[in-house]
Amino acid sequence: MEIRCKLNGRNAILKGREDERLRNVLYRYGCTSVRDSDDAEGFTGSDTIIFNGSLMYSNLIPLCRAENAEILTAESLMNGREINDVQEAMIAAGVVQSAYNSPAMALVLTYLLRIKPEADKNDVRRFLSGMFIRDAGYENFYLAVKLVQEKRKYGSYRSEIAPSFRPELSVIGKPSGKIDGKALVSGEKLFVEDRVTPDSYVLHVLRSPFAHAWVRSIDTSKAEALDGVEAVYTAFNIPDVYYMQAGQGNPEPSPYDRKLINRKVRHQGDRVAAIVACDEETAMKAASLIDVVYEPLEPVLSVEDAMAEGAPLVHNGVVEYVSGAPENLDEYNKSADRNEEKVIYQFPLHGDIHKNIAAAAHGGIGDVEKGFAEADAIVDETYRTSQPQCTPLEPHVCFGHIENGRLVLNASTQVPYHVRRIVARVCQIPEHKVHVIKEKVGGGYGSKQDILVEDLLGFCVWKTGKPIYYRNTRAEEFYANSTRHPMRIRVKMGGKRDGTITAIYMDVRANTGPYGNHCLTVPMNASSKTLPLFKVDNMYYDLITYYTNCPPAGAYQGYGAPKGYFAIGSALGELAMKLGIDPLEMAKKNMVEEGYMLEILRGLGEGREGAVVPVGSCGLAQALDKGAEMIGWGHKEESEDPDWKIGKGFAMIQQGSGLPGLDHSNCQVKLLTDGTFVVLSGGADLGTGLDTISAKCVSEILKVPMENVSVVSGDTDSCLFDTGAYASSGTYFSANASLNAAKDLKKKMLQEAALQLNENEEDLELRSPGLIYSTKTKRVLSYYELSHTATSGSGRGALIGTGSFTTPNFAIPYGAHFAQVAVNVKTGEIKVQKFYALQDAGTPINPELAMCQMYGAVMKSIGHTLYEDLALDKDGRCLTTTFTDYGVPMIQEAPEDFRSVLIDINDEYGPFGAKSISEIACNGAAPAIAMAIADATGVWVRSWPITGEKILRELGRF
């Protein structure tokens, strides 16, 4: 049908089926700001439009209802190519990050300010009530509105957007807005789905309904015969290539325990067949025609199940080693089922698949038993964490096509070079045949560190030669995407009456799900990111990771640290309570400080011996002191309502900045012929502002305004290798590479200028806004002149700076989070009244973005602490496949008083003194809130999510 309406102020004719969702029609019409994050659940708001004067979800409106309607999308905010003042303010406030629904947010706020120019915080909360933000939190949206109001009233912003750092530098440490902010907030075509060509085929995956089963046979003949079906792939016609999906440095500390499609399915939603067809409808019809004979097996759904004597084995294939094979391997493999997929270790992870063990490790210092013997009190408790899901607004997507004999993938990925390597492997082609283009990523949070869709999509494109698009449904995001590894962590902690901790023991049992992605490294983090906080001579950990038939676990922001902190932070609180001392004083007494030698690191290497280093820059003490002062630590709050009890808690935290000794970054900076610059960064900006950091490095070193710098990143053809955006490596590694490249270019520019000016290099310096100045002769050479001459017929060549960065040095961010929580001891309702996140990020290069990342990360961790739960039934089927069922926090769940504070500490090794910011912010909420609830009610809840029901049960209410 065709309907006539007014779209963004102009008459429009929209075409489609009468029942077609208006969102799809609008997107097809060119309104690319109208995204879909929830498959028409009516939850996330990415599809928000103004429809006949009301904010509505366009996914829930059929085309036929749009006849004569007045429709406004975010495209209406633009004036030509200029964004409006709301969009500008959003960029300034730092809330435009992964930005998948930033245009919709801008539309909502513009509409609010149009109908209520003096909108206050309550109004903003009401208008954002139907918008899900996962990356930047909600707090700075209030700031964005305030900035707009100020600009409209006074002509400029008056509120402080974020503190500034390093006054001696021009752009580093100053809020400046992201260089791609305008493009993102205006809804430009920057995401994978915007690259899909009209002739594209679709990939649909037939998935297992069973958590554990053999695929005995599969008849695809009827599906293949269907018109429009290009190909069907199953375990019986894919290459015999083993690999793993974790995006990690090669050789990976994750076993190669799968093929593209396995003969044995190991979780509900595991791949059974891949159908390539002309459209989704045909692909789904084809899927329904595939006859699969399953032999269901008993599933293993928990660490306890996996450990049990006689438990079903998730993997029982032949085990191989690339290096470090044990001597008894042949004997070990005698009982292997050769019908099963192999498990191949790059090096020993101390797994034992005959006991469902994917990996194991242990280590420590001192003598914990001696330490416990010296203690006046001991706490020995077990803490359990659940399986939270990343829930990026943009689901996993990929588009691929063949171009000039090469496989080109437009990917939403954190690890373009790992994607290239793994896709090349499964396609059995050399890496130069694969070109990966990292598009804007609409949310990653770790789940796009894993190669979960690009592998199969790439293979299908390579084999068929067709352009193919794949997109996870939201349900698939829940049951076939990376989650946190559920863990069971026993912490035994001993302490003396004076608060000295004498020993800490951690027994970590982790659940990696069906495949071993990150099976060693995530659970290791539970200890490796917690124990080094303590100045305790006796510390030990044991770790075992088990295979199960739960949905697959993988990387998620914070990695294993949030679980470790929940356990160790709670244990510290419980021990303090037992000893009758203030847990904050106990923490201060036992925490590390700058210069302290971290002996514990020796036993915390990931599959190898770790390096012992001293604590570098450390703002932990300042964070604890300032946070305590802010929250009024030691002062008991009372509610007027006797049913509400108020308590306070805290957590001291650290994380890492990349993986010293493992990560590697490269960058090039080119001086163009007009004197401006292009940065080619191997790093992957996930919306966190890494490209902006690269631009700032160039701007600062080469003395040019940021407007003179463009950044291209994550393109495996044009940019040099980078391990990728994970483990908080962006600022420390990728930005350091950008900095080194800028410094290299500076050197080359000065060398060339000396030749051109016939002067000594020592007499030349770079000056703003882009000049070479001779301190001796006062002569000036513009960058344009420099480059123009260098690239002329008699020139010496284009000026390109190249930089790389590897390091054995650590740049550890530290912090403290404080929470004030109110609990209704009659109904179990929980309110996070206050949350203060204090962190040292060294020199925050983009302070406004840093603060929003803290808000976003804290909201995620409040989510996993109190609300989010991926529930499975007794057969391992996921019950929570929608946002509503799963329980993400929305603006209503944000703390009433929520602050991010950046502690000013400079780091020796980070670029301009910077350290990482966002993963560490996932670590504090769980222990701080658990402690606050205990302070309020006397009850310790030791499992995620901490629910009202659990509290009430502990209180003996029923």
Added chain:
Amino acid sequence: MKIHNPKSLEEAVQLKKSYPEAVYFAGGTYVYSLGHDFADAIDISRVVRNEIYHTMNHVHIGAMATLEKILLSELSPLILRNGAKLCPSLQQRSAATIGGNIAQRRDDGYLTAAVLASEPVIVLMTENGRLEVSADDYMAGKYDGLILEFIFRKNLKGDVKRIGRTSHMHMAVSGAECNGVYAYTASSSGFAKGGKDSWQDIAFESDSLGSADYKRYLLSVMF
């Protein structure tokens, strides 16, 4: 999905008779949302009214009145406004209608408890013409038909409460009290109405939102 566009109420009910599996399509938050796949829908947006108005002793609310309209209108009974507030999303409230919400007879419906406790008359359009029924009877499934409007007594006083893990998750339980009449809902378990202890009539079931014991306890202490 085939969308039928009746031009009158009579035509709407006739279409329903012709297509028994068809759903009435009001705001779209149910019919058009994830997981719902109907072959036929009958668009009632042009034939059912959405006004809120007063007569001498009553408040009339058209079935197509959205939750947002109810929330913002001072003509709406306060208890109903509080019920509408339980829908946490502005976009949802702008589309969801009181008729659509009640027609689903959900035990986690935003307005279920408020409507039961405030005891409106529900006006239906059936094959045999207009019919006025009690909310109790409608919710008990004794009558079916196209909901046209709700007629509330004036001067209702009451309160609505809900308990859920988050603002947007389905609620574990809700309750409403209106002029001494109580109504309760519990997820996966049903609803009840009557005196303060009428929650005891609910056959509580456990689900992902909480155990049966938990829900029973919550309703026992709700008021």
